[in-house]
Amino acid sequence: MIPLRSKNAKDAGYATMAVVATVSLVLLSMLTYTLLGNLNSFDAQARAQVKQDYSQKEDAILSALLHIVPNKAIGAMQENSAGNADHYTWETIFAEAATLGNAEQAADPLLLTSLDLSSAISGNSGDTEFDDVSDFVEAPVKTDDGTDNLVNGGNWWEYYMLGDPKIGPHIPAALQLTYDNYLLDKKYPVVSFDKSYVSWYQKGLNVSPTTYPRYNLLQYPDVKFGYKRPGELFVAKRNWWVFSLTFGKHNEEQTGIPSVTKNYVLSIYEIPSQLPLSSATLMQVGQFADGTDWANVTLGGGINANKIETSGTVALSGGAISARESVALSGTTTVESRSVTDGFDDLGGREDRALNSASDFHDASTGGNVGKVAFIPINPGFDFLKRGSDGSRSDRVSPTGWKDYSRGANQVAMRIEIREMAAEDDQMPVLIRFYYRNDTNSWSQIDYERGVNWPTELEAGGDAFPFQTDVLDNLRNAFVLNLDRLPTFLGSLGNAATIDRNHSIHISPNSSDPTVQEPSHPSVDSDVAVTLRGGKDMTAYTSGFSIVTNLRLYIGETLNAVTTTPPENSGIPVDATYYPPLSLFAPEKRFGESLSLIQPVTLEGQLGSLKTGSGDTFNPLELKTADEERVEADQVRAQLTALRSPADLPPINLMNWMVTIEEIH
Numbered sequence: 001m002i003p004l005r006s007k008n009a010k011d012a013g014y015a016t017m018a019v020v021a022t023v024s025l026v027l028l029s030m031l032t033y034t035l036l037g038n039l040n041s042f043d044a045q046a047r048a049q050v051k052q053d054y055s056q057k058e059d060a061i062l063s064a065l066l067h068i069v070p071n072k073a074i075g076a077m078q079e080n081s082a083g084n085a086d087h088y089t090w091e092t093i094f095a096e097a098a099t100l101g102n103a104e105q106a107a108d109p110l111l112l113t114s115l116d117l118s119s120a121i122s123g124n125s126g127d128t129e130f131d132d133v134s135d136f137v138e139a140p141v142k143t144d145d146g147t148d149n150l151v152n153g154g155n156w157w158e159y160y161m162l163g164d165p166k167i168g169p170h171i172p173a174a175l176q177l178t179y180d181n182y183l184l185d186k187k188y189p190v191v192s193f194d195k196s197y198v199s200w201y202q203k204g205l206n207v208s209p210t211t212y213p214r215y216n217l218l219q220y221p222d223v224k225f226g227y228k229r230p231g232e233l234f235v236a237k238r239n240w241w242v243f244s245l246t247f248g249k250h251n252e253e254q255t256g257i258p259s260v261t262k263n264y265v266l267s268i269y270e271i272p273s274q275l276p277l278s279s280a281t282l283m284q285v286g287q288f289a290d291g292t293d294w295a296n297v298t299l300g301g302g303i304n305a306n307k308i309e310t311s312g313t314v315a316l317s318g319g320a321i322s323a324r325e326s327v328a329l330s331g332t333t334t335v336e337s338r339s340v341t342d343g344f345d346d347l348g349g350r351e352d353r354a355l356n357s358a359s360d361f362h363d364a365s366t367g368g369n370v371g372k373v374a375f376i377p378i379n380p381g382f383d384f385l386k387r388g389s390d391g392s393r394s395d396r397v398s399p400t401g402w403k404d405y406s407r408g409a410n411q412v413a414m415r416i417e418i419r420e421m422a423a424e425d426d427q428m429p430v431l432i433r434f435y436y437r438n439d440t441n442s443w444s445q446i447d448y449e450r451g452v453n454w455p456t457e458l459e460a461g462g463d464a465f466p467f468q469t470d471v472l473d474n475l476r477n478a479f480v481l482n483l484d485r486l487p488t489f490l491g492s493l494g495n496a497a498t499i500d501r502n503h504s505i506h507i508s509p510n511s512s513d514p515t516v517q518e519p520s521h522p523s524v525d526s527d528v529a530v531t532l533r534g535g536k537d538m539t540a541y542t543s544g545f546s547i548v549t550n551l552r553l554y555i556g557e558t559l560n561a562v563t564t565t566p567p568e569n570s571g572i573p574v575d576a577t578y579y580p581p582l583s584l585f586a587p588e589k590r591f592g593e594s595l596s597l598i599q600p601v602t603l604e605g606q607l608g609s610l611k612t613g614s615g616d617t618f619n620p621l622e623l624k625t626a627d628e629e630r631v632e633a634d635q636v637r638a639q640l641t642a643l644r645s646p647a648d649l650p651p652i653n654l655m656n657w658m659v660t661i662e663e664i665h
Contacts, residue, residue: 058247062245072093073088076396077398079395079402090243138244140243141161150243151266152242152243153190154174174198174201188397190398191270193214195237195239204218207571214237217646219233220233223371223658224365225367235272236270238268239267239270242265266659268659274648279620281307282306282308283609285308286314290633296636298639299316301642302322307328308323314333315337316335320364321340323366374659378406380612381612382587384409408585412546413437415507416432419432420449420516422515423515433446444493476525480533503545507530507548508549531556534557536557539580541582544650552590560582566645570645570647603640606641606642607621623636
């Protein structure tokens with residue numbers, strides 16, 4: 001039998017083929033769409049990875065700058081820096097930062113070589129080889145002098161930048177300096193006494209720059225390092241420079257990603273020491289050496305040191321606890337009545353408090369965990385008490401020498417050189433040379449010699465002489481500084497500037513004469529010492545006063561105990577308690593001249609230390625009397641506070657630098 005095929009069966013076959021073709025096209029389209037989606041996803045991931053790579057390189061450069069810039073600024077201030085000036089330029093700084101941050105390549109060539117991958121082809125299209133640092137760094141605002149610079153300096157000569165609509169509103173107060181120093185500031189990071197605030201430019205300044213041009217009252221920046229709290233006022237000068245970073249400009253063809261330029265402000269804050277307690281080494285707070293808790297002690301502000309250990313009960317009524325390396329807390333430690341416990345900075349603890357805190361700032365912080373900020377104490381140790389030379393101006397890049405900047409002995413307005421003693425075995429001064437600032441602000445000098453023109457206390461005119469000698473109760477030979485006589489004595493010299501300008505003094509032996517012996521540290525009984533008398537009322541010292549000596553210093557009588565009206569335009573309320581600012585720097589201090597101290601020792605203001613050794617410990621309230629005995633715990637009273645204004649700042653002080661980098665949005 002022959003089978004028959006119907007017409008409907010044939011049509012059904014054709015219909016099935018059409019369905020199969022349609023389904024195949026749909027599946028093919030889906031596969032194509034999926035493939036394109038995956039390709040786009042890969043492309044997006046590649047773009048994201050390259051952008052992240054640029055961001056990490058940028059972050060690495062910024063972190064490197066925090067440590068390189070202050071070291072270069074210091075190097076430029078040192079003697080003989082002019083001989084290798086290229087080491088301190090902004091070009092060198094950014095080149096070193098790019099190398100340290102490995103900003104050109106994702107993997108270090110040395111690492112690839114060690115892994116035998118030196119011939120490998122990198123899949124990272126973000127890798128770049130820079131021919132010059134100007135390939136990725138430039139000054140955001142061009143000047144009219146035709147020069148291409150890497151930075152705009154924060155000074156009044158950069159008027160194009162100050163008036164720029166994008167940059168100008170977001171930058172700090174400009175500093176004034178000479179045109180020659182402005183040219184230096186474009187090429188090097190210059191920190192100098194010659195920089196000061198402009199009287200007519202008060203942006204961000206909280207007291208008059210006419211009255212306080214060197215250090216003003218600024219707002220503490222929004223950083224986590226707790227020297228002060230963000231937004232609080234503190235005494236400082238802000239040196240700053242603006243620069244732009246651009247990554248990807250050389251790689252756009254390969255990556256297809258447009259380059260992005262970001263502007264940054266790099267600042268070096270000069271911060272005079274101003275907290276109740278501070279130290280460049282380990283500082284122990286809360287107990288005396290014999291384990292007795294501090295009593296009758298108030299801390300009206302923060303504390304800062306390289307390392308901090310608290311014990312007993314420590315209560316800060318303001319500020320915060322900050323250390324460069326570590327904080328160890330025991331007993332009860334509070335900041336504004338909030339408890340701070342040990343382990344606050346342990347791994348996990350940091351993240352937990354950040355998660356549960358309403359603020360980025362915390363009551364305690366250490367330098368290693370605070371982001372883009374570096375805090376540097378400028379403490380030369382006991383060299384602070386000795387004069388030193390920075391050589392001639394032509395030997396340095398910076399207009400200010402490093403020893404002039406960092407040593408109090410170099411900054412004083414008056415000096416006493418003890419040039420001859422009674423005998424080699426009798427260290428009693430018989431010849432001194434007195435240097436002072438005259439009415440033209442240059443140095444004048446007079447030699448005073450016993451038996452010639454330097455009367456003793458009992459001789460005619462001796463009771464008006466501010467410089468005398470005496471033998472203390474402990475049989476120590478002493479050079480006596482009578483503070484109540486000094487202002488009038490300067491007026492009697494005829495050509496001397498007033499005590500407002502002659503606001504500080506350095507007292508030191510000059511061992512060029514064989515009878516003068518260098519002092520020992522710690523001091524020995526045969527050394528001459530310095531004692532202060534007549535200083536109860538210091539209100540005549542309207543600019544304050546500072547004493548720097550490398551000899552043991554006795555505080556023979558009540559010192560600076562009379563209040564006066566705060567200076568105008570200082571930001572301190574007229575009815576506030578105010579004492580003329582006073583600072584004392586010596587390797588050792590003794591309270592009283594008597595061999596039996598009966599009255600308590602009362603301290604107000606700030607306490608710091610010149611100790612710098614890794615094994616040194618500073619216990620700020622371990623005080624000694626003239627007979628080398630400890631001042632008993634129940635005899636110590638201390639009301640320690642932070643500076644309120646530049647008007648509280650004595651002429652000579654220890655300095656800190658804080659380096660920050662902030663993006664201009």
